[in-house]
């Protein structure tokens with residue numbers, strides 16, 4: 001078999017553009033950009049303790065301030081930030 005010219009990069013090294021992330025803009029395929037990193041939170045939507053729209057309004061978009069403030073002027077807990085990392089997809093560079 002021919003050797004792939006596109007070997008899979010280590011997870012940490014995956015680089016994404018905002019344009020690529022923007023394709024994941026719906027509840028069935030929802031990525032968020034938070035502090036320069038992309039997260040695929042699709043599987044988390046039904047577990048989030050606020051109505052799905054709270055997150056799905058941001059699918060495919062820059063979401064740092066929404067996540068940092070919960071859009072209510074208060075921060076997510078350290079546990080929420082830890083949980084977020086489990087959905088990490090790659091670094092975003094424009």
Ligand code: HEM
Pocket residue numbers: 032041044048049050054055058063066067070071072074075076077078079080083084087
């Ligand atoms: C950017 C979109 C998001 C918004 C606007 C948002 C907003 C909220 C709101 C309104 C609540 C309930 C009220 C409250 O606890 O103060 C909440 C709770 C929570 N959210 Fe989010 N959320 C977002 C994304 C996420 C993501 C992606 C995760 C994890 C992967 C997450 C994890 C949690 C957790 C664990 C709680 C329970 C309270 C806490 O630990 O802070 N949220 N969020």
